[in-house]
Amino acid sequence: MIKNIIFLSFIPIFILLYYGSTFENPTVGLIGILMFIIAAVVQFITKN
Amino acid sequence: MELLLSVTPLIILLFCLLALKMSTGKSGALAVVSAIVIAYLFFGIDANGLTIAMSKGMSLALYVLLIIWAAVFLYQLVYDFKAIDVINKNIILFIKEPFIQFLLLSWLFSSVLQGIAGFGVPVVIVVPILIHLGFDRLSSVAAVLLGHSWSVSFGSMGSSFFTIFLVTNLDQQSIGYAMAIFDFAAMIMMGFSVCYIYGGWEYVKKGFKYIIPTSLVMIVVMFTVIYLNLVSLVGLLTAISGLITMYTLYILREKPEKPKELYKDKLNLGQALAPYISIITLSLLFQIFKLGKYALSFKYPGFVTDLGFQVQAESAYAKIKIFGHPAPIILMSVVIGILIYKKANIWNNEKFKNVVHKTITKCTKTSISLVFLITMALVMMDSGMTNALALNVANLTGGLYPLFAPLFGILGSFITGSNTNSNVIFGKFQMSVATALGVNAFVMAGLQSISGSIGVSLGPTTILMASSASGLNGQESKIYRKVLKPVLLTAAILGIINYILLVVIKINIGGAL
Secondary structure: OHHHHHHHHHHHHHHHHHHHHHOOOHHHHHHHHHHHHHHHHHHHHOOO | OHHHHHHHHHHHHHHHHHHOOOOHHHHHHHHHHHHHHHHHHHOOOOHHHHHHHHHHHHHHHHHHHHHHHHHHHHHHHHHHOOHHHHHHHHHHHHOOOHHHHHHHHHHHHHHHHHHHOOOOHHHHHHHHHHHHOOOOHHHHHHHHHHHOHHHOOOOHHHHHHHHHHHHHOOOHHHHHHHHHHHHHHHHHHHHHHHHHHHHOHHHHHHHHHHHHHHHHHHHHHHHHHHHOOOHHHHHHHHHHHHHHHHHHHHHHHHOOOOOOOOOOOOOOHHHHHHHHHHHHHHHHHHHHHOOOOOEEEEEEOOEEOOOOOEEOOEEEEEEEEOOOOHHHHHHHHHHHHHHHHHHOOOOOHHHHHHHHHHHHHHHHHHHHHHHHHHHHHHHHHHHOHHHHHHHHHHHHHHHHHHHHOHHHHHHHHHHHOOHHHHHHHHHHHHHHHHHHHOOOHHHHHHHHHHHHHHHHHHOHHHHHHHHHHHOOOOOHHHHHHHHHHHHHHHHHHHHHHHHHHHHHOOOOOOOOO
8 A cells, every 4th residue: 555655656756856857946846855755765664 | 985975875775685685665765865865965966956866767767667567567468368388388398408498598588589679578578488487486587687688788779789889989890899709708607607596516517518609609690790780680690699509509419309289278379479579570670660759758957066067968868769668569569469369269358457456566566666776876877976986996996997897887787777878877987997097998898888788687677677577576685696696706707808808918909099
């Protein structure tokens, strides 16, 4: 279940990062970076 | 200090994978966060640069994930509709001895597939076949990963070969000759590695009579094809010549009984093989007709870090060609498979739902790990960490650098999972070091490409594809442990050859620059 949420969260993260980079909008990019780090932390603390 | 910081994410990744035996997902998660923090705090990349690097990482992950999802879907379809049984029983009819099946499939047949398609296709096709022939899962994965790695640089219709030529701007044919010298050693080493995985030193001795003559034929063919300047076909023709030579040697030596008729069940061999034949045919057709203009790609601006590391703008990054990327080709082959199964009256909607379900379950975990790892690679590259690592090692080793040069090719493939990307990162760097040391740049460029080629067997993307295809999800650390030693041993041999060629003999390939 959590794995599926992490996996699906990559879609909005990618959209935010791509929008942030192409339109050089650091705020949107920063939200994307933080969401990505949260996804990584959740992955790290979740059981296999 | 800079060297230590730049290598930290890789040390964390390897330590978690190999020492703590964590899954790739967890190891990758920790490694990517460490790379982001180090890049931001010590390598002067700002939020904008990080956004671009991470977005690039995710778009590259999309490129690879499409291949993995399509390949696992095809494998699951072929498996659940029992086509793989028909293929395996026919292989046994033609090659009765298990050792020859193992060596021929993992060392040569996978290399033929690499010559055509590449991008992990050999792994996802050959590993399941070996497992269903009754070989141990881990051994099958390790054998295919290593077995086809010598052919990566000249494979995929020459894509890595083109890259090393493009980034170094050296004469293509001369780089090809230099690559062939190193590839001769790599193909022999990988053949023996497969034998060792099969049954230890006893089978290394047994394999001698097949590996040496086959490699001799392959190297002659390789030099001839390079001489004829058929650069896209070097890998394919070399591997085919090897496959024919080894099978002929087997027939002449073992004199196996000829099969009276082919095995068939509800499907015959042609029908069972149809999706795979379609992959090969479509890959060749799309190469010939050059339909690469229909593509999806991403655009990224360039930037400069606070430490002055420049990242170029990308106008078409991670280009997914509709008629060229392996995923659409594999999906077209899936459709062909479905049509054949329907015609043979073995189609079943419930089974198909099961195929879809299994594909999603298998691929989700792999996808998460892959996104973390590729993003880590891009953060390291775009922040200048990879560059700093390479420069520091070159300064540290000085005149002995040729001995250590293969490590960069392997490192590039290890962090990016691609020989082409390894050549992009380190091709120019290796050439610059060669020029600074006053040694032949063609040899160094050739070494870079071939060491990148064998390094692909350590690439997280390839390992994850292999674990998905073999059902060893979550056991990637076991695969790494099995593959690491042969790769490092081969790297040491390539380093020694490089040192002898450049420093002892002072070989001159391609003339002075």
